[in-house]
Structure formats: structure tokens, C-alpha cells
Amino acid sequence: MQTDSSFTFVLFGGTGDLSMRKILPALFEAHRAGGMLADSGKIVAVARHAANRDEYLQWVNEHVKPHVSKKGVDEAAWASFLTRIEFVKIDLGNPEDFTHLRDAIQDLPGIRVFYLATGPSLFVPICHALASVGLNENARIVLEKPLGYDLKSSNAINDAVGKIFAEEQIYRIDHYLGKEPVQNLLALRFGNALFEPLWRREWVESIQITIAEELGVEARGDFYDNTGALRDMVQNHLLQLLSIVAMEPPHSMDSDSVRDEKLRVLRALKPIDPNEIGKVAVRGQYHAGGIRGTPVPAYATEPGVKPDSTTETFVALKVEIENWRWAGVPFFLRTGKRLADRVAEIVVNFRAVPHSALGASALRAGANRLVIRLQPNETIRLYCLAKQPGEGMNLASVHLDLAFDQFFREGQMEAYQRLLLDVINGRLALFVRRDEQEAAWRWVEPILNDWKASNKPPKPYASGTWGPAAASAMLAQHGTCWLEEEN
Template sequence: MNAMTPAPTSQPDLLDFSFVLFGGTGDLAMRKILPALYAAHRDGMLAPGGKILAVAITALDCNGYLAWVEEHVKPRVPESTIDDAAWLGFLGRISYVRLDAAQPDSFASLAEALRNAPGRRIFYMATGPALFVPICSALGAAGLTEGASVVLEKPLGHDLESSTAINDAVGRIFSEDQIYRIDHYLGKEAVQNLFALRFGNSLFEPLWRREWVESIQITVAEELGVEGRGNFYDQTGALRDMVQNHLLQLMSIVAMEPPQSMDADAVRDEKLRVLRALKPLRGDEIRQNVVRGQYQTGSINGAGVPAYRSEAGVGMDSRTETFVALKAEVENWRWAGVPFFLRTGKRLAARVAEIVVNFRTVPHSTLGPTALRPGSNRLMIRLQPTESIRLTALAKQPGLGMTLQDVYLDLAFDQFFQHERMEAYQRLLLDVIAGRLALFVRRDEQEAAWKWVAPIIDHWAAPESAPKLYASGTWGPAASSALLARHNTCWLEEEN
């Protein structure tokens, strides 16, 4: 058993549900969704009558699927959280239906399995986006959508046109308040704490504006490469895979105005205003403010790794980007003139996701040049690998003279809160079951993000456009550092 206790909750009475998991034998179901549902079950956050129905084309019966879960899910659950009685109880919730999602006639077996199923139906699309519309259409034809919810995983389309087509088709079957477009970064504890930090403390709100903020950095870096997903990734790239959704969502939360309430549409209205206020990038502005990179051979943790173009499923002449760094601006009264530097990439020097708010230095120092050093006052919100918040300030060193040095005020969640942290997928799945939409992306948000990145996509489609190469195990192309240097700043790790 885990030594930490589950997080206390104040949720209302638990609701029965029928959770239908399309792609039930796939990687996402095994790695994220079923482990998250087990954690919720173990912590007593699922109604006793709630059921999980896995759906896939794999030739299995129910017992065969439970054996599949034992083999592929249980090893991905932290050993310290495995409780034999809880695990058996969790398996007791699960059943399996084999069907071909591309064949509408096969949905009769699903309708039969759901005939007496409890509670509200939740259809989770843990499949490729090409199956979203056929599945939703078949669910509608089978009469299974009334009062149900559908969860759509990213990527939702390849560009604005394809995203609109999917949304239009799904929207003919499900209303907007039935559709949950999931972005798992919005379920992370540190992202939730952004709301608490900004809107629950009078300390920060007066400083959260152009008069006091010099710049903001948002980084999501991975040590991993494409990990056997070359066929998918080579058609997607870092701009579509990470910037259009995760990074722009994080940026919109950082930059949004205080919502009238924490109701779903109040929060999403304010995020939308940020996305619509993004300064458009065109032509020369893209060349000056967007860096596109692709990893070469190098070393990660002492082990050699191949170049991107040597990965399985990747073309030898691929121009797909595995790294993006860019400067964005929000054209409103709060943020005008403040650069937002966004960065993401694969095969980088470390796995880290963080938001860094750099406050302006004092206008005049009577305590020497240290007080004028950029970064002497900053707020760092770490999302991974561990979640924490750190506020940097200057203090006097003990002893004679007035020598200043950085000191830190730290909130490490795993140390301060002596109970187990809820993983992002667990929180988001519980919100779906409870019918809470605030942490899910609304259609107009998604389309505003696609509209902003569309000129970059088009610019990179030109034959003469090519990514800048960088060695695996580094922080990306040198042009990424030059981008910030032109604004008299640098990435956080470059300060030392």
C-alpha cells in the first residue's frame, strides 16, 4: 500500500456511469486511461455501480481482455499503489466488446452490451482522429448518444480545415456541452495551482501585468524521441503536436483575465480572449520569431541515440520539426510589449515542463549591480518531472558588507501536502464522469489556436524551408538562444 494517503476530496455523491473506451487495447488506454481509472477506483472516487466497457478490433473475449489488462496495465501502475483487493474490484468493473469501428453494422453488439448499463454513457476516443467521425456517426445511428458525453483526444485534425471538418461532423451528433476535448496538461496539479496563485492571492495580481513583468518563458522539453511512432509523428511535428494545444493552452491560462467565476464557460471565455489577442505572425515575422529544429544523432544520459531521419517510419528527407521555439505577443492592455517565449522539443537535454515569469528589476539600485541583474525576481512553476512553485528574491549574505544573493521560497507539493497527488488523467476523467467542462477545450478556443499557427504551417510548406539541425542531448538549435538574445534575455538554463 502507498504510505501517502489519497488527497481529500469534497466531491458530491458519486454518479453511476458507463465508460466506453474505444481503442481499448491501444497504447493510450494501457499507459494512461486504465491506470487513471484504477487510481480513482482505489481511492473510492468511482461510484460502486460504474462500469468500464473496452472496445477494440482485437480478437479477445472478456477473460482474454482481463488477462491483457493484467499484462499491459498492471506493470504501468506504481507497485506501491497496488492493493490486491482494489485491483480485483477494478477488474470486476471491466467488460469487453469486439467490433470494427469502421463498420457501422458492428455497433449492434455495443448497443446490446449497453442495454442495461448504469448511469450516463461516456464514449472515450482513444483512437486515431480518422476514426472519430465514423465512430460518432455509428453511435448516432445506433441511438446511443442521447444524454451521453464524448471525449476526443488530440490531435483533432491536421490543420484548421480538417479540425473544422471533424468538429462539424461530431457536432451534428453531439452538442457542444457533450463534447470533451482533452488536453492532459490542463489536469496537472501545478496548472491548477496557477488559478489558485493568481486568483486566490492579492500578492500576485497587481504584479501580473506589463508594468512589472519583463518576459515569460514556457518550456515543455522531452528527452525521448518519437518512440516507435515515426509514421504518426512525421505527419504531425512539434508545432501541431505540442504548440497548437499544450503550449497555447498554458499561455492562455498565464495571460487570461480573472474570470467572473470558475464555471466552465467563464474560464474558457477568458482563455479565448487571449488566443484571439495573439499578434499574428506573417512572412518575415515568422523567420525572425519562430525557430524550427530537427534532432540529429547525439547522447542522452550517456547512451547514443539515432537522428530523427533514421527513426522507423520517418522519411530520409523529412523536414518535419521535432523542435519549436517562438516569440508570441498578446496585444491587449495587460500584456502589450511583453514577449512570451514558447519552446518544445524532443531529444533535448532534460525532461522538464515549466513556466517562468521574469519580473522587471528595480529601476535604480543603491545595493550594487546584483539588484539590476535580470532574473533576480522570478516565479517558476514546474509541471514536470516534479510539480513545484519557486519564487526567487534577493537577500543579503550574512557577514560584513551588502552582498546580495538569490534566495528561494519553495512550495514542493509532494513535501508540503502529505498525501498522494492526483495524476492529470485521473482528474480529467473524474471531471468527465461528473460532467465538469472547465478543464476541457471548447471548439472556439481550438479554432483560434489553429488560426494562429496556420501561417507558420503554410510558411514551412515552402520547398526552400527546412528545419535547423541540433544534436540530441542539447537544448535545440543555436537559433533558439539567438531568438532570446535579440531581446536581451536567455533561456533559464543558460544563465549558469
Template sequence: MQTDQAFTFVLFGGTGDLSMRKILPGLYQAHRDGVLGKAGRFIAVARAAPDREGYLDWVNSHVRSHVPKAAFEDEAWQSFLERFDYVRLDATNPEDFHKLARAVGSGEGVRVFYLATSPSLFVPICRSLADNGLSERARVVLEKPLGYDLKSSRAINDAVGEIFAEEQIYRIDHYLGKESVQNLLALRFGNVMFEPLWRREWVESIQITIAEKLGVEARGDFYDKTGALRDMVQNHLLQLLSTVAMEPPLSMDSESIRKEKLSVLRALKPLPLNDISKVAVRGQYTSGVINGQQVPAYRDEQEVPPDSNTETFVALKAEIENWRWAGVPFFLRTGKRLAESKAEIVVNFRPVPHSALGPSVLQTVGNRLVIQLQPQESIRLYCLAKQPGPGMQLQSVHLDLEFDEFLKSSRMEAYERLLLDVIDGRLALFVPRDEQEAAWRWVEPILEEWSRPEKSPKFYSSGTWGPAAASAMLAKHGTTWLEEEN
């Protein structure tokens, strides 16, 4: 995948945490790999650095540690930095955008405006871009969360939609750019043996987990206004669910893929308004030990109120009311300060209807597909085999697709892939407005229930797998989370 076209890439929030950890490392790797056209240039926009030299010093100090050591090359890094201009700008001051207009100029190629800022700045920035003639030949990238509920999301989309056409708006969800998510589609739709099994007759349950060892770090003020439900469930987890559960698209073009994912989100069974607690667990971490170090409780983190009820953990049961998935529970889980950092999809197939080999506790263990998204990207198929020796003793074995080991070719990171897609105008891996609003609509009953002041989260110790209620929810369906079974 390579782009040769001219472009101007403008990064708002150029000194922010997301830019340092994800966006700039992704752009650097695309530059190093030679897949960015030489006519492309970058303009960073921020308030923190006084000038270009100060900005590049900031980048040197904050970005290099987030670039994989194997990918860092001094010559490539220096030539990458040479492609940057810098504009010191206050995004809330429309007058400052004259400076940006001069820096962008009227050169050829597309203009990409990446808004790695608070959602409250999306509309003011877009209006100032339009007022200064910068909306032509433009694409605007909006980071999540887009608003704080359905109403605010619609307000932002309406205002941005007055300036940019829908095909110019790229709502990014970096999980959709992961190699293993793309391989999930290849696994399903490129191999005849899996598609017949991908339905309620053969699938007992599906688990989707995004777990982090990290706490809120220095983002307490932002996180306390957001919480895990808005930060992770409404976007990442529901996007992964719709990718797992979608019908085969007519083709891999953006329109076909988006149509099938939207159908899944619209088929989500409405949550029970009278008893959300049956299908949703809300947790918050207390102090505990992570990697041998004592870590503080969420309420003791910087810029977090001491009586905060914001959730740092969510576990949900979702159901899809369509022909393929009726009756199959989808268990979604995310949290901070958990025992392990991982993201994975677990497809539990039904045990054989009658075992001629005798009863075995391994029946469910041996009928499972595990798609790991991070820390390593892999696909592992578990099945049962006979142990060597007399008798018919079974053991669980697995077939692995370890991308790094098997495919050998260098793997493209999620942000690198998605940034190239924006420049080239590929929309398939970005979230359209109707998908986003369908997701907000489904989680709104939970937002409303948890907003009641008397509703407090269930506490869990840092370094564990969250509240016991999350395990109890699965136990009612005769199953467990993957790590509990092991």
C-alpha cells in the same frame, strides 16, 4: 472530489499506447481512491484482443508498469479489472456497433465514450454511435490533435456537432488537469500580492517549456504526419499561455474561465507572414547521447522517411495585444530528445529600476517565479537576500511550495481528475471549439511556411537543448532560456 452516479465508460482504442500509459492508470487510481461510484462500469473497445480474457491479459502486461508503485495494490487492481467488459470491434465497420449497443444496454446513468483513436476515426465512430441509439445521455471525449489544420478541425467539429451538442463534447488537454496549473490560478486569484504584479509594468518576459528526452519511439508514422507544432504547440502550449495570461474570471465556473482564455487567444498578435523565421524556430534531432546511450537521428527512426522535414522541436515568440500584456514577449518551446524532461512556466519580473545595493548580475535571477509542471509539481519564487558577513553581497534565494512535502495529502494525477470531470459533467478544464479554432488560426501561417518543400529544419544533436537559433531568438530580447542562465 467524488462521483456516486451510475455511468458506463466506453474506451475506444482500448489497447493503444495512450490507454496503457495514461487513461487506464488514471481510471485505476480513481477506483483505488474510492471516488468512482460503484454503479459505474467500463467497456474497452479494440481489435487486438480476441475476447475479455485476452484483453485483461493485455492490460496486466502493459498497464501495471505505468501505475506508480506506491499506488498499486493487488486487491484494488483485481477489483478494478472485474469492472471491465470487452467488445472486439472494428471502428470503421458500422455493423460492429450492434455488439457495442448490446454491451452498453439501456442502463441508468451517463454514457462516456472516450475516443483514444486517430482523429480520422472520430466522425465514423460518432455516426455509428448515433445510428445505434448510443448518443443519448452521452458525453464524447476527443483526444488531440483534432485535425491537422483549421480546415480539417472545423470539418471534424461540424460533423461531431451534428450528433452531439457542444456541452456533450469534451476536448481533452491533460496539462489543464495538472495540480500545478490549478495552483497557478489559486496563486493569481487567491493572493492579493501577485495580481498587481501580473502585468506588463512588472513582467519582462514569460517562458513556457515542455521538453522530452524521449524520441518518437514506435510512433514514427503518426508523428511524421503530425510534428511538434501540431502535437504540442497548437494545444498544450497555447492552453498554458492562455491560462497564464487570462484576466480574472467572474467565478471558477466553466463559462467564465473559457471566456477569459478565449480572449487571450483572440488577442495573440498575428505572426509576420513575410518573415516567420524571426519568431519561429523549427528543429529536428540528429543522433546523440541520452542517459549514456547512443540514440538514432529522427530520420533513422522506424517508419520515418529518410528525407523527412517534420519538426521535432519548436521555439516561438508570441505577443498578446491587450492592455495587460502589450509588449511582453511569451517564449514557447517544445521538443523531443532534449537534454532533460521537464515542463515549466517561468515568469521573469523586471529588475528594480534603481539598485541602491549596487549593480548585480543577480537582479533578474532574483526576480522570478518558476512553476514546474513535471517531473515534480512545484512553485518556486526567487528573490535576493544578503549573504552573511561584512559588506552587501547579494545571493539568490527561493521560497518553495513543494506539493508533496507541504500539502501531505495525496495528489490527484491529471488524467484521474479529468476523467472524473467528464463523468460528473464539469467542462471548465476542457477546450471549447472556439478556443481550439483560435489556436489553429494563429499557428496556420507557420504551418503554411513550413510546408514549403525548400524549407528544412535546423538540426540539433540529441541530448542538447535544441538548435542554437532558439537561443539567438531570446538573445535579441536580452534574455536567455532558464537552463542557459544557470
């Protein structure tokens, strides 16, 4: 992914957690790789918590280095990376301060990228301030999630930003779309004749998509208690992964062809019947328990969380897609905090053979499945049955692995690294278009409204488990179970 594209990358929230853990480490990896970033490219950090460039670089040395990849920090590469970084002290609440930013970057070459690693309440004021000093032209703007609290607030932000930046200038980021296995899912489906004939209702029994975290809300209690798992993870990450799994083959891999097909999936989601929400949606909240032997507190006792909070930290959903390819196939989505393991994966369960001359083992559910692991280890594994060595025709489950770190000599690219390079080079395919976002909010809202109106408390689950028992019961009604329950 070589580039000669000159750029000025302006990072709002330059001292924030996201900048330290993800954005600057990703830019450093691109810099260290050589040739991915134009030599003339500059990074301009914007914050008010540092006095000057020297103080900011000291902050970067302390807070970014621990998050650089396992390869560690090559000090020569690190020193040259720091020469790219400039710093502008700005109070984002004072639009007049943006003249300092304009003066600092007006003579820098190339496309301008404004990355808003801030709270969503600042998106519109920052955009207005950029426009007031003429910085909205020859520019791209990156918006982090969450983009709004519901459909109305999301539209309000998009309307306001859309008056200042054209749609093709707006990059709504979802880092799961930049993960290597998600890219390889597209390659497997659309680059091989093997899977496409099977990728449909006739041969797929069910699909599971899980994003599980061992961590709790950490220091984000104030934010999370007003958000919850449905807004934080389902409306964006899980529905985006669903649309990638279920989309039709695009005409090409250009940005609008891919996003058009994702949009068709989101619009084909079966609307949630308010009378059926209790059967297809499970919400839970973690209580005190243990993670790998370490005691952890209940959600309601976390800092910043209301003691009587009814905010969900776990969601499991049964989703259906009303089109010819997927009609009748259940998609089970699940996400939660303080679960038994940190894992993100897509599980495609194929149907059993219609008749087996080899015994009942060939007819069992899950004999053939594809498991796409997004984290912590990025792999794709295809399960099938084979004869066990020895006398008789005894079958056992075996698997074929695509372990990227073993097969490809070059290192994998982290999701943020890929997506930031796409922004700099003007590639929109892996970013969320406004109509996709609206379709996702529109589908999620009946669940949000029902939970708000009923005011029923979420189902409790002990930290260190896989969530409320009701999530397993929901799958049992369809004759299946979560992958870890099989094992």
C-alpha cells in the same frame, strides 16, 4: 472529489498505448482512492485485438500494472477494479458491430462516457456509428488530440461531431490543463492579493513556457512525420498553457467563464507577419547524438520517417499578446524531442527594481522570478534576493518552495485522473471549447503555410542538447536567455 454519479465509461482503443499507460491507470487510482467512482460505475473496453473478456483482462494485467503509480498495486483493490471492466469486441470499420455495444450497455445505469483513444480519422465514423444505434443521447464524448491537421480539417471533424453531439457533450482533452501546478497557478493568481498587481506588463519582463522531452519519436514515426512539433505540441498544449498564464480573472470558475477568458487571450495573439516568421519562429530536427551517455539515432533514420524528411522535432517561438495587460511583453514558447532533459515549466521573469542602493546584483535580470514546474517534479518556486550572512550587504538568490508532496499529506492527483473524473461529473472548465481550438489553429496556420511553401530544411541540433543555437539567439536579441542557460 467524492461522487455518487453512476456512469458507463466506454473506452475505444481499449488495447492501445494510451489506454494502457494513462487512462486505465488513472481510473484505477480513482477506484483505489475510494468514493471517487460510484460503486455502480462500469468500464467497457472496445477493441478487436482480444477475443473475449478473459483475454482482455489478461492483457490489462500485463500492460496496465507497470504504469500504476509508485505506490504499487494493492492486489485487493486491483481485483475489485477488474470487476468493473467489461469487454466488447468490435471492428470499428463495421458500423453494424455497434449493435453489440448497444446491447452490452443499454441496461447499465448512469451517464455514458465515450472516450475515443483512437486516431482522429476514426472520430467521425465512430460518432456516426454511435448515433446509428441511438447511443448519442445521455452521453458525453471525449476527443483526444490531434483534432485535425489544420484549421480546415479540424473544422470538418468538429462540424461532423457537432451534428451528432451538442457542444456541451464534447470534451476535447488536453492533459496539461489537468496538472496540479496549472491548477495551482489559477489559485495563486486569483486566490491571493500578492500576485495580481504584478501580473502585467509594468512588472513582467518576459515569460517562457517549455515542454522538453528526452525521448524521440519512438514507434510513432509514421504519425509524427506527418504531424511535426508545431501541430503536435504548440497548437494545443503550449497555447493552452499560454492562455492560462495570460488570461484575465474570470467571473467564476464555471466552465464558460474560464474558457471565455482563455479565448480572449488566443484572439489577442499578435498575428504572425509572413515576412517576420524567420525572426520569431525557429524549427529544428534532431540529429544523432547522446542522451545521458546513450547514443541515439538521427530523426531521419527513425522507423517510419522519410530519409529526406523536413518535419520539425523542435519549435521555438516569440509570441506577443495585443492587449493592455501584456502589450510589449515577449512570451517565448519552446518544445522539442531528444533534448537535454525532460521538463515542462513556466518561467515568469519579473522586471528588476528601477534603482538599487544595494549594488548591481539587485538590478540583474531574473532576480525575481516565478518558476512553475509541471514535470517531472510538480513544484512552484518563487525566487528573490536576500542578504548573505556575514559582513557587508552582499545579496544572493534564495527561493520559496511550494512542493506539493511535502506540504500536503494527501497524494497528488494525476492529470488524467482529474480530467476523467471531470468528464464523469460533467465539468467542462478544463476542456477545450471549439472556438478556442479554432483560434489556436488560425494563429498557427501562417507558420505552417510558410514552412510548407519555403520547403527549407529545419535547423539541425544534436540529440542531448537544448536545440538549435538560433533558439538562444532569438532570446538574446531581447536581452534574455533560456532558464537553463543562466544556470
